[in-house]
Amino acid sequence: MLTIHHLNYNYPDFTEKVVSDINFSVQKNEIISIIGESGSGKSTLLKLIYGLLDFQEGEISYNDKKLKGPSYNLIPGHKMMKYVAQDYDLLDFVTVGENVGKFLSNFDLDLKQQKIDEALEVVEMSEYKHIFPNQLSGGQRQRVSIARTLSQQPEILLLDEPFSNLDQTLKLTIREKIIKWCKAHQITVIFTTHDLSDAFYTSDKILVLEKGKMIQFDEVENVRNFPNSEYVARLFGYVNVLDKEETSQLNIQTTDNAIIYPEEVLITDEGIFEGKVMESKFQGRDYLIKFLMNDVNLVAYHSKKFKTDERIRFNILKFRPL
Numbered sequence: 597m598l599t600i601h602h603l604n605y606n607y608p609d610f611t612e613k614v615v616s617d618i619n620f621s622v623q624k625n626e627i628i629s630i631i632g633e634s635g636s637g638k639s640t641l642l643k644l645i646y647g648l649l650d651f652q653e654g655e656i657s658y659n660d661k662k663l664k665g666p667s668y669n670l671i672p673g674h675k676m677m678k679y680v681a682q683d684y685d686l687l688d689f690v691t692v693g694e695n696v697g698k699f700l701s702n703f704d705l706d707l708k709q710q711k712i713d714e715a716l717e718v719v720e721m722s723e724y725k726h727i728f729p730n731q732l733s734g735g736q737r738q739r740v741s742i743a744r745t746l747s748q749q750p751e752i753l754l755l756d757e758p759f760s761n762l763d764q765t766l767k768l769t770i771r772e773k774i775i776k777w778c779k780a781h782q783i784t785v786i787f788t789t790h791d792l793s794d795a796f797y798t799s800d801k802i803l804v805l806e807k808g809k810m811i812q813f814d815e816v817e818n819v820r821n822f823p824n825s826e827y828v829a830r831l832f833g834y835v836n837v838l839d840k841e842e843t844s845q846l847n848i849q850t851t852d853n854a855i856i857y858p859e860e861v862l863i864t865d866e867g868i869f870e871g872k873v874m875e876s877k878f879q880g881r882d883y884l885i886k887f888l889m890n891d892v893n894l895v896a897y898h899s900k901k902f903k904t905d906e907r908i909r910f911n912i913l914k915f916r917p918l
């Protein structure tokens with residue numbers, strides 16, 4: 597088990613804490629995604645866990661053994677972990693296959709090739725095995741870099757934005773294959789992402805960072821269903837955040853502010869409230885309808901497009917106090 601306890605970090609020559617009093621534990625074989633606004637400290641947290649930065653306060657331990665930063669280790673980076681940064685770090689003068697096998701033992705060459713082939717297959721790069729990386733696209737380089745860490749079968753895999761350069765179609769397959777492979781090989785994965793679908797489809801738990809602080813850490817469904825702040829709710833995309841005055845206009849019985857996801861606003865002719873459409877935007881599957889009820893701005897999804905200024909009726913199906 598990996599445990600992070602009261603972790604604090606500021607970059608040398610800066611006083612501001614980039615990681616501030618972080619506490620969480622990760623069980624073997626769990627998949628954790630770290631989400632948060634740009635600059636919230638996601639990459640820094642990964643680097644601290646991997647042992648690339650010396651934290652000023654706190655403790656990181658793995659299976660009850662304390663882990664130290666680069667000042668205490670001859671080679672930075674803990675042996676049982678592998679870290680894929682955003683720069684991929686491939687050698688351009690050897691082939692993709694040789695890059696993937698770079699850290700594998702030459703003792704059993706058949707086994708080495710088997711591991712290389714298996715890892716390349718997971719990221720769907722088998723046909724590029726004999727190509728040099730400088731002939732690859734950014735997304736292909738990213739996949740080779742991931743394959744290189746998979747082939748080494750670490751106990752913990754730390755991935756910084758692992759799917760950021762993949763197009764949507766490829767991402768759906770590769771993301772699933774990588775996660776399946778890691779689950780099958782009992783590998784713990786911690787990855788950062790800006791794409792909420794990465795977090796939803798692949799992780800067991802989501803860790804939310806805001807300005808270096810961990811503001812929520814919970815199972816995926818709980819973070820989405822019970823976001824503990826407006827910041828967390830807004831990470832999931834469009835959301836209605838209503839203050840007390842606005843909730844009372846919608847007959848919502850709460851003394852707190854409330855959040856309502858767009859799918860919890862039902863546009864229907866039988867609705868008890870009336871609104872005026874401001875905008876209908878096609879979202880791929882349905883329309884995002886922005887509308888006003890008195891002076892309350894709301895968003896909802898609907899299969900049909902409405903005209904600007906059209907009158908609609910709606911009901912509130914659910915709300916969550918904040």
Ligand SMILES: Nc1ncnc2c1ncn2[C@@H]1O[C@H](COP(=O)(O)OP(=O)(O)OP(=O)(O)O)[C@@H](O)[C@H]1O
Pocket residue numbers: 607610614632633634635636637638639640641
């Ligand atoms: N080497 C550095 N020296 C000083 N400050 C840094 C350094 N690297 C990052 N920072 C600062 O630390 C903060 C957190 O950066 P970090 O890269 O961890 O955020 P992030 O959440 O991963 O961002 P992004 O989503 O944009 O990748 C930012 O304010 C950044 O400017």
